[in-house]
Amino acid sequence: MSPSSAPPFPESLAAALGERFGARFSRGESVRLQHGRDESVHAPQPPDAVVFAESTGEVAEIVRLCRDHKVPVIPYGAGSSVEGHLLAVRGGVSVDLSGMNQVLAVHAEDLDATVQAGVTRKQLNEALKGSGLFFPIDPGADASLGGMAATRASGTNAVRYGTMRENVMALTVVLADGRVIRTGGRARKSSAGYDLTRLFVGSEGTLGIVTELTVKLHPVPEAMSAAVCAFPGIDEAVRTVIQTIQMGVPVARIELLDALTLTAINRFSKTTLPERPTLFFEFHGSESAVAEQAGLVQQIAGERGGENFQWAIRPEERTRLWQARHDAYLACLRMKPGGKAFPTDVCVPISRLAECIAETNEDLRRVSIPIMLFGHVGDGNFHLVVLVDPASEKEMAEAEWINERVVERALAMEGTCTGEHGIGLGKRKFMLREHGEGAVDVMRALKRALDPDDLLNPGKILP
Secondary structure (H helix, E strand, C coil), X not given: CCHHHCCCCCHHHHHHHHHHHHHHEECCHHHHHHXXXXXXXXXXXXXXXXXXXXXXXXHHHHHHHHHXXXXXXXXXXXXXCCCCCCCCXXXXXXXXXXXXXXXXXXXXXXXXXXXXXXXXXXXXXXXXXCCCEECCCXXXXXXXXXXXXXXCCCCCCHHHHCCHHHHEEEEEEECCCCCXXXXXXXXXXXXXXXXHHHHHCCCCCCCCEEEEEEEECEECCCEEEEEEEXXXXXXXXXXXXXXXXXXXXXXXXXXXXXXXXXXXXXXXXXXXXXXXXXXXXXXXXXXXXXXXXXXXXXXXXXXXXXXXXXXXXXXXXXXXXXXXXXXXXXXXXCCCXXXXXXXXXXXXXXXXXXXXXXXXXXXXCCCCCCEEEEECHHHCEEEEEEEECCCCHHHHHHHHHHHHHHXXXXXXXXXXXXXXXXXXXXCHHHHHHHHHHHHHHHHHHHHHHHCCCCCECCCCCCC
């Protein structure tokens, strides 16, 4: 159902929200449009109204009012999702949580912090300066932590520090009927009942709205070193990654970028990196451990034809290097002016990574549109940025074909249709293929139990 075919927005609800929230309630076209689009190729679908919430209690009020009027509610963080997670497919109210941006507590001695959902990862790390601690989950975009929990985000540091699943300890969640619950706690382990925290992490706002989180923090390493190394071919680069992981080298990050991505980065970031398949590494630990890890990886890479190791030890050099990596998505967009990105990602067991990427590269040679490959290959996760003109049926068909091919290949290799982007609208059709009818039926039962009227971010995840 599209917003145009959804029931008219109840004027009684508009009046109630306007009276309660004043200027923080908006039905303006520009505000609605901003909250009805993300970084995906999906056409914008704006909500009927937007409310800017500032507390858990206010979110609960909004949800109760919308429930009474049977109007959908869509949580909104930073708008950086790439699978249509926040599109208002049935109209409704977008609840903007960006104003809930307080770091509520930092327990340095326990290595955890409690924050409101609108706090971004950069904001949290800024607040941690001087504490000797940091929050490692880094999806590239300066996403909100609530949104990162909702999509089970990860990023470049996942190979060492894990994903949001491993780093969220507790949540405050507003349910579909307006009740507020607290899941988990600050203890490092518990055997007390169902693990509700993990249920809501990755639920994409379809089971409840996350308003507060307690997350793990990690000590800032004594030493850090980063490096870039180019390879004669992508297979040699991938096999270097596999050998590094299988030998148990505790690298913090291993990122793969193909030659076309390096071309895009050089143009965008004004760098002069070799335009060949390239690995970005980072090592964390004591000075001696970092030197040992770096030396071992350099030896492994050298045996696979890796050369021209460029080291970045000083903080400003590392920042410049990783900024170039994080700019890859924007850099890729510049390769097709006026085009849109059709991003997709998959994750496979590390032993199948080389095979999966090699077969994917064979497919890429069969299409006419520019496609860049890069990813967090240390945990078997890679991305394709497919550049298309959304008005071109031919280009969209090619993009859909590539998406289908890479997902089917990953599933055949006992992988997943998405390592970190999430399902949203874009990958619902793969849920049955990945999980089977029985498991999807259990997911539907959970959705019905917690949201019987299907008002929380409807149309997402479940086929």
